[in-house]
Amino acid sequence: MDAKTRFAKRITSLPPYLFARIDEKKREALSRGVDLINLGIGDPDTPTLSPIVESAKIAVTRPEHHQYPSYEGMLSFRKAVADWYRRRFGVTLDPATEVVGLIGSKEGIGHLPLAFVDPGDVVLIPEPGYPVYHAGTLFAGGESYFMPILEQNGFMPDLDRIPEAVYRRTKIMFLNYPNNPTGALATDAFFEKAIGLAARYGFILAHDAAYSEIYYDGKAPKSFLSYPGAKEVGIEFHSLSKTYNMTGWRVGFAVGNPSVLSGLLKVKSNLDSGIFQALQEASITALELPDSDLDALRSLYQVRRDVLVPGLNRVGLRAFAPGASFYLWAAIPKGMTSEQASLALLEKTGIVATPGNGFGPSGEGYVRFALTVGPDRLKEAVERIRTQRLFGA
Template identity: 40%
Template sequence: MHEKDLPKEVPGPIGPTETRSGFSIPVADRVLRLPPYLFARINKLLYEKRRAGADVIDLGMGNPSDPPQDIVIEKLAAAARDPDNHGYTESRGILNLRREVASKYFKQFGVRLDPESEIIVCLGSKDGFSHLCLALLGPGDTAVVPAPSYPPHVYAVILAGASTISLDVTKPDEFLSRLAFVCQNLFPRPKVVVVNFPHNPTTTVVEADFYHELVRLAKRYSFLVISDLAYADVTFDGYRAPSLLAVPGGRDVGVELTTMSKGYNMAGWRVGFCCGNAEMVRALATVKTYYDYGMFRAIQVAAIVALRHTDAAVEAQAREYQRRRDVLCEGLERLGWPIVRPKATMFVWAKIPEPWASQMSSFDFAMKLLKEADVAVSPGGGFGAAGEGYLRLALVENEHRLRQAVRQIGRCLGQAQNQPPARVAGT
């Protein structure tokens, strides 16, 4: 899924308010269940520093900085000039786009999907996930979500009126054993299990055998699976992210969400897909029918061109992220940081080194880097208690800027860049 989790302008804490006239504005209980936005202090300082003229290197939000291919932009412009493309479209997405998604699934995963019943176009995969929670969950229901947590995985469930159980995903085998324990001992059992591999924020990856076991558990304990596969196009070192839908029985128990935000550099275009179990797709389509009139047709036409003609560019973009990963990780290793090099995603999940890890929270450490080094990062604590002690650094700047960020961090912390590397074996 895909990165709207760190908005740059954030409202303050929400609660019963009064207007200037003294009239009370009682908001819904579901909104009151949402906590204050945890990144607000960092984003406020980032805004203030940039307004004052500081050149802040922003590694906080996973917002792609590279543009889509020219052929895609040109098709968008041409389609926007066609007067037939400006009316309402069906909320499921135009059929030719759904057919192109089916073609991609077959090429990438060997999965044959029915464009009519097993694919729906979403206004970004975050939209798809949130509306799917409304379609599947309600008061009294429980969803298992990954921890550390991409915020919408938790709060879309809460907004649907359901409860969450967070399970650590950094060791996938233990996640499965804990999931089985929860299903055996909790009543009522979880209705939905959310998985997200490659994982945001920790970059944890799995092989296909993980999904084999997950499907077995789903059938045994009768839960539904929502797989967030947002980073399938951004993989490194020969690793290829598997699909839930490629596993026998995967479509019996779940759906998968994908996006064009990452590999295609179309984050602001908001193009995502939900594929898999026809009944779950139908439930999402029912909710979307009441919430939107579908995506601007010109964007859908351009997305078809992107899916049909830019595979090589997607692969090249993944190689670019891998080069950026190597630059950032090598720099932090020279500073003596313990680093696990990711096999996928556009992030590095870095353990905060000593002595700072023992002296301050991840939020305080992130604030220190922003105040003193002009480098913005995401504190691990912002992804829940399981993320405390870590930082998430996005690979959205070019190699030169990443090297500069490392130098500024080193000066801020008084670290020399000639220390022996502190490599940690990754998954």
């Protein structure tokens, strides 16, 4: 590569995107004719709910939707988000100032540091965690300070272990509950402490709640914004991707503090042109669906979780039953790395799982499974592992 096409330092400092590496390994296995059971990337295997699809079919024929949309999203879409938050969480939002539409929550998460982080500023990032928190920080020239989320702490960062000097340089703290990759939920006391720290040190608390609607045993997670003082210090990201099986539609939103959303909107208005309005119309339909439609999806994942957790525990892994999300975090036997375990699963059983260290060093010793195939295939996956005795059981 000559000097003109040499990548910028911000690109060369990025680790390879985890799921791109997994796709490469999958392609190699498929080329060998392997019957893959893909429990890697969290992409729902059931179609988008039919009322949403029908709404999109109608909306796409309307000429007014064929022009540039507004950057922040149609007011009708933002009102639907605010109505959903009131029904679901008891949180009151002003659709005009406290809701911004996103081209998927990933886009907003990646853009937020560009609005607030200067070189030398710190961003607190849960680790293991979603890689975009770190990537967005690097793009903004900020410094990532990783907060380990460890099993012994219930997969919550120990906020008391972060030095005061780091807090004083912090511009943003990212949190993510229900958690990817562990499936853990945070306690009320944890959120209250994080909000207090954000208020004390003047940083933004950005909560990624993309998995709040995939929960188990009827125990619905709270919104971060339902806690006192939350809206004064931060925002919450959400996505229709997992909740309504709309991963490919790329519709999400951020809600909460108007000043923080205003900064995010300034970045967005310079880098994108908003969500296609026909998709916003379909998303309004999604947000207005009765909760019984989502109960059916939750029941589907409940069956899958209750098949895979005990199955993995029988074959030598130590699997944690997620409180929410469609991810399952499992500890592997000592003497084997996460990468070795994932490669053995792929090469010897045709099962795609994600190595835990791909989400950060504290993920070493774990693998992540996504509950994105039916119970029969999950039982088959367990049987393949048992037959090969990969983990000694």
